[in-house]
Amino acid sequence: MAGSPDDAPTAPTIDLQQSTTENLIDLVLGRPGVATNLLGSLGGLPTLARFTPIALTERFGLTLEEATRLLAALELGRRGLHREMTTVSCSDDVAAWARPRIGHLTHEEMWLIALDGQSGVRGARMISRGGLHSLALRTSDVLRAGLEMAASGFVMVHNHPSGNPTPTKEDIVFTQQVLQAGDLVGMPLLDHVVVTSSGQYSNIVVRPE
Numbered sequence: 001m002a003g004s005p006d007d008a009p010t011a012p013t014i015d016l017q018q019s020t021t022e023n024l025i026d027l028v029l030g031r032p033g034v035a036t037n038l039l040g041s042l043g044g045l046p047t048l049a050r051f052t053p054i055a056l057t058e059r060f061g062l063t064l065e066e067a068t069r070l071l072a073a074l075e076l077g078r079r080g081l082h083r084e085m086t087t088v089s090c091s092d093d094v095a096a097w098a099r100p101r102i103g104h105l106t107h108e109e110m111w112l113i114a115l116d117g118q119s120g121v122r123g124a125r126m127i128s129r130g131g132l133h134s135l136a137l138r139t140s141d142v143l144r145a146g147l148e149m150a151a152s153g154f155v156m157v158h159n160h161p162s163g164n165p166t167p168t169k170e171d172i173v174f175t176q177q178v179l180q181a182g183d184l185v186g187m188p189l190l191d192h193v194v195v196t197s198s199g200q201y202s203n204i205v206v207r208p209e
Contacts, residue, residue, distance in 0.1 A: 114151035
């Protein structure tokens with residue numbers, strides 16, 4: 001005679017919030033003991049998140065399905081930290097918005113945040129993707145994106161994969177070029193923020209007193 005539903009075996013309840021990082025990774029992979037080797041070799045999740053699925057398979061012997069599943073779980077965690085930004089009042093707002101989106105990347109990305117006359121966010125758009133140390137970007141690329149989003153003013157934000165938030169000489173020169181061009185068309189640049197995976201950030205003062 002078939003048993004009742006109450007007789008069916010149940011999986012043990014796991015307290016995810018109290019689980020170690022190693023246990024969580026093993027749960028995602030369904031293969032106990034793998035996480036210790038992963039984290040021991042890489043030093044932590046931020047470094048793990050920089051790998052591609054193929055790189056994980058080559059270095060740690062994961063299957064492509066396992067590697068993809070693990071990185072998908074990390075990406076979901078990052079997206080859960082994404083905050084929607086309705087207004088920009090300071091550089092902290094921009095950094096908090098940008099860090100989970102681009103701070104962890106191994107390549108540089110430049111984003112433009114278009115603002116209305118009351119510092120409300122009209123929209124955000126990636127305007128350039130580059131390599132480890134640089135971006136190929138023209139002043140006209142920035143202004144075109146801002147005009148297409150009907151920005152009254154705008155903010156730029158990009159990441160430094162090196163982990164050093166200090167603006168480069170090229171960052172500063174380009175910021176000043178965009179500032180001057182924006183003023184000419186009546187669409188002022190209000191801030192330029194540089195974020196990193198560590199949480200550190202800097203901003204380039206665009207209108208020194």
